Amino acid sequence: MWSSLTSSVTSLTGYGAQAGSPKPGDIPNAGEGVKSAASLVKDGNYFSELAAKDLEWTIAATASTETQTFYCINDKGHFGHVQLIHSNLGIWGAPASVQMTARFRGDGVNKFFSTNLTNFVLSADKLSASTNLMSITLSPDGKKFTVQVTNAPDLIVSLTVERAARGYKIGEGKSFFGDGYVSHKFWPACKVAGMMIIDGKAHDMAGEGTFVHAIQGMRPHLVASRWSYVDFLGHDAETNQKAKLSLIQFTTPEYYGSATVTQGSIVFNGDLVGVAVDNKTEFVKTEHDEETGYNPPTEVNYVWEGKTIEGGKPFKAVLNVKPKGLCQKVDLLAEIPWALRKIVSTFVAKPIIYQWYDDASAVVTIGGEEHKVSGHVYHEATFVM
Secondary structure: OOHHHHHHHHHHHOOOOOOHHHHHHHHHHHOOEEEEHHOOOOOOEEEEOOOOOHOOOOOOOOOOEEEEEEEEOOOOOOOOEEEEEEEOOOOOOOOOEEEEEEEEEEOOOOEEEEEEOOOOEEOOOOOEEEOOOEEEEEEEEEOOOEEEEEEEEEEEEEEEEEEOOEEEOOOOOOOEOOOOOOOOOEEEEEEEEEEEEEOOOEEEEEEEEEEEEEEEEEOOHHOEEEEEEEEEEOOOOOOOOOEEEEEEEOOOHHHHOOOOOEEEEEEEOOEEEEOOOOOOOEEEEEEOOOOOOOOOOEEEEEEEEEEEOOOOOOEEEEEEEOOOOOOEEEEEEHHHOHHHHHHHHHOOEEEEEEEEEEEEEEEEEEOOOEEEEEEEEEEEEEEEO
């Protein structure tokens, strides 16, 4: 959803939910609000470099959803993503759910895949996972993932995703919600090689990517009322300087104080310049969608602001997008069984995900030097309540 929320029906539904709208008294320690990963950083240095252990699958026994997601923008400007989702329902005797989602957008194709998987197995070091149709394997040096999907004839994927800049987390990487938590770990810049074969046609995915390992250590419908996810890649045609911007932002439900939690990064010319926790998602213009009842943006500014990891220079990036390239508008309740839909609908009126892939431009300012870059952005707006 954020990948785990936005791409997975199971990750939003909260199978273990009790009937009735949740109230602060129903949720353990909700009155404590949210302790974001950034708020727990004591020295003001939000950047923490990832160690191999940070990439382990946790597979908690309690209600949780865990995902590994690979976002790719190839050299032709086409977009693809592949995701593996493990959801534990938190109900005694109920089996875990495992799912693969994928998308390809470009070359006249706009196709989304969602497939239930079986035979989920972790490697001994918990750094690689395999299923009946999909595998994710981390290299011994911890710098490269190999992603394989064999779901012929609809989808075949063979990708290598190699870390090209430092991986990071904010502080310890966890934001706490009473007795639950949400965790994010990033490779914000990767070199991608390989193919996505859609309905028998091969698409070369050589280009750049982003990897996100996310965990929701709680019932997912309790996490947020809104989500934003942004993945931008652009360059200055005159100077050939490149910028890569990533952002995750969510607003908690009222019973967690309607707090905004945000984190993102700026990669400039291949280096992770800074991580940012003072970010904004500004809907400049909106338009009422009669079909959903929500007001998605027709123009949006995504803003990153912080200080560089080295030198502490101020940086700011403003990405302006006029969403036109709608990939999909997903009504999650329409995708799940009737009985489960009745349970979920007591918590969320109509969870909708808007997914776009657009041309966009950004102004990146680092230490007083301004850079204008143009490129492509995959972005999502999710309305949960």
